[in-house]
Structures are given as C-alpha cells and as structure tokens.
Amino acid sequence: MASNSKNLAEMLNTDVTVTATDIADGAVTTAKLADDAVTPTKVTDQIIGRKNLIINGGMQVAQRGTSQANICTEGNGYYTVDRWLFAESNPTSGFDATMTQHKATEGASTHRDTGQIYSLQIDVTTAATTLTSGEYVAFDQRIEGSSLQHLQWGTSSGKSITLSFWVYSQKTGDYSLAIKSRHNNTAFYTANGERRYVTKYTINSASTWEKKTITIPADTVQPIMNDLDDVDPYLSIQFGLCGAGTRLADASSSYAADTWYYDTDNLITYTLHPDQVNLFDSTSNNFFLTGVQLEVGDTATPFENLSYGEVLTLCERYYQKITPSLSVGQIASNNMYNTFLLKNTMREAPSTTLSSGSSVLGGGWTFNAAQDDAIRVIGSGGGNANIRAIGMVMTCDAEL
Amino acid sequence: MNITNAQYIFDEDIENANTAIRATIDGVVMYVPLKQGNRHYAEIMRQVEEGNLTIAEPDA
Secondary structure, three states: OOOHHHHHHHHOOOOOOOOHHHOOOOOOOHHHOOOOOOOHHHOOHHHOOOOOOOOOOOOOOOOOOOEEOOHHHHOOEEOOOOOOEEEEOOOOOOOEEEEEEEEOOOOOOHHHOOOOOEEEEEEEEEOOOOOOOOOEEEEEEEEEHHHHHHHOOOOOOOOOEEEEEEEEEOOOEEEEEEEEEEOOOHHHHHHHOEEEEEEEEEEOOOOOOEEEEEEEOOOOOOOOOOOOOOOOOEEEEEEEEEEOHHHEOOOOOOOOOOOEEEEOOOOOOOOEOOOOOOHHHOOOOEEEEEEEEEEEOOOOOOOOOOOHHHHHHHHOOOEEEEOOOEEEEOOOOOOEEEEEEOOOOOOOOOEEEEOOOEEEEOOOEEEEEEOOOEEEEEEOOOOOOEEEEEOOOEEEEOOO | OOEEEEEEEEEOOOOOEEEEEEEEEOOEEEEEEOOOOOHHHHHHHHHHHOOOOOOEOOOO
C-alpha cells in the first residue's frame, strides 16, 4: 500500500512516479495483465519448456559416424549427425563433398561464437563451376506431422514459425530455405502435390559465423497431416546448397518464392530460391550449420540447450545402434528365438541391419522380425549345439 | 534408393507368415518390416508397383 507521504505527494501533484513500494504485495494479478503482454524477452527461456521443434539442432549426436566422404556419389541418405538428411538429385556435373560432424578445436574461439561445440560441415572436395539444369543439393530435417498439430495450419488461426540458426561459409551470397509440408496419401498427393514455401537468407561475410532468423507465415490453406489421417506426413526444413534450372522457384509461374504454393510436379522441381549460390564452385568452400531452432511464433529466442543424453533419447525414436552378444545352447534342431528390447520405442518398426559378430558358433543369429520396441532374432545350429555370436552390431532405422 | 535382391522372410514358428523383406538398399543388406510407415518398405512397394522391382518368395 502506498505510504502516507506518497499519498500526500500525489495529492500535491508533485510525484507521479509509481515505484515497486507503491504496489501492495499481490496487487498485480494475472487478470490485470493484458493478453500477450508478457513476451518471451521478459521471461527466461528456461521456464518456457521444450520449445525447439528441431531435434539435434546443436549437431551433438552422430550415431552413424562423424564423417562421410563422397556424399554426392553416395546419394540421398542419413550420414553423420542424427536427424539431418542429405538430399540431392544424382548430380552429373561431377562435384562432391564430405559431410562431417565438426568439433570446435580446443582453444579456438571461431567456432565457439555460436555457443555450440559441434556443427554440421559440408566440405566441397570436387568442384563444378557450372551446374546442369535440374541439379540440386540440400539437407533437411523432417518433423513428424503429429508433433505439429498445435500450429493449426489450414485454418485462419494458423501460427507462424521462426527458424534461427548459425551459419558459416567461405562462399557468401544468398542461400535457399524451403519449408515443405508433405503428406503421403497418394490420391490427395497426386491431385494437389506438396505444399511449399521457399525463401532465402544471405551470408554476408566470408568465414564468419552469422546468426540468421527467418519467420515463415502459417500455411492457412493446407493442414499439416497427422498419423490418424495419413501415413507418416512430415514438415521438412530444407537448407539449399546449390541448384539450377527447374529446381529453382519461378517467379513467372505459380511457384514463386516467399509464398505458399502446391507443387504438383512430383517433388522434382521448384525446391530452391532462384538466387541460390553454387556452394560447389570451389574446393575452398565449406558450409557449417549449428544452433538450429524452430519455434512457434514470430520471435526467435535463445537456443534451447539440452544435455547430450536428452538429445540422444530424442534421436533414438528415429535411429538406434546397439551391440548385443548372445550365446544359447540349442536343444535338438529347434529354432532358437531371442528378442532384444530397443532403448526407446521408435517411430515405427525399423529397418534393421545385423552384423554376424565375432566368435560365432553354430549358425549364429539372423534377423527374424521387428516391432517398434523390439527386434527378434533366430538361430539354428544344427542341433544340440551352442549358438553364439559376440558383439553383433545392430542398427535400427525408423527415419522419415 | 537403389534396391536389389528383395526377398520375403518367413517365420514358421511364431507368426507363420512373412515378417519382413530382406533387400540390398544402397549397397547395404537391410531387413525391412512390412509397415507402410517405414520409408524403405514404402519405397520397395512403390518400385514394385512401377514394375521395377520383384520380391522373391521366402526360402523354403
């Protein structure tokens, strides 16, 4: 409550300043705050909860390995850092690159300007100064549609999203960012195509970490599908590295940049901004990316730092690598079954690879069946024998 | 995806049915569950529908 002297001062109109002591404890209630009056800048990001829709945006988890050479020759696939898909069009111009989970050198400040130790690196190893029409290279993260229903896209209440990230390259200029809302209902897809929004950002200074922020308006026309009405729909956040010809959004058609459109051309065109530079024009070029965060709304907030264990757990919904050892005595010639429980329930029953391991006795173990939470193996050793394999390597892939 | 050598895997004891497809995908032998939500299975079925891939019957 205001003091008597304060009241007197106010009566005399000599003090119009309200200070904290003028307000009684508990006087400012939630009801007194205007809607949306408390913005993210007024609260610490620690209390907001999980806000980053991207998994492994800090690039710290790389279960498949830390480096993969010749990715353009290898083709589309998940290499090195988890959840980041390398995508290309089988380019014929001869360029190639190595994809690496880059770790900042101890004591070197440059790569730590981002607040992250790790980044995703594309190192051009074979250059091509001229691209063939139809070529493109990009990498993207696919987010499950079921995780994005709160965006309310497809309605007038649709919420915008904001992407922020740190980027570094010797090659300055404009780079493409594409948002793709993918559904897999064949009939619908054939009739309407994929929803896309293509925009760009600019790397202004060579060999300098720059933080970029891009806000994407809600798609108020097409909902993001979920698992109840489609087979594994997803939203793709795609970073372009090069592209030419029909791969570029076309302002002279309905496939213009900076607007949502249906791509009815079966995914093969209009995936990059027309101003996209060619990262692959020199073997001196690298592209680094880290601190990627996608959040609801039109404001970028500080990067959500999670522990390695938390990010690993999130990644294991899509990929796991385990190393079981198994030795069983066989009775007669009955098939021997064993089940390995996965570390976490995966998005879907995974595709599995299984190495034979070492110190193999009998016929060893082979794959039998997969569920989203377990892998069953079968062994047969010819009867009354040990079936054994030590250190088998099993990979389970349920990526989108 | 480059997919070759596709063959069903049959489980005779527990499910008495095909449980997966063994295939070489981009040079790697993989066991792919018969789930439409699995991207490898979806691609296998797409190539089969286009007539570019045949899945062999399981070993007897």
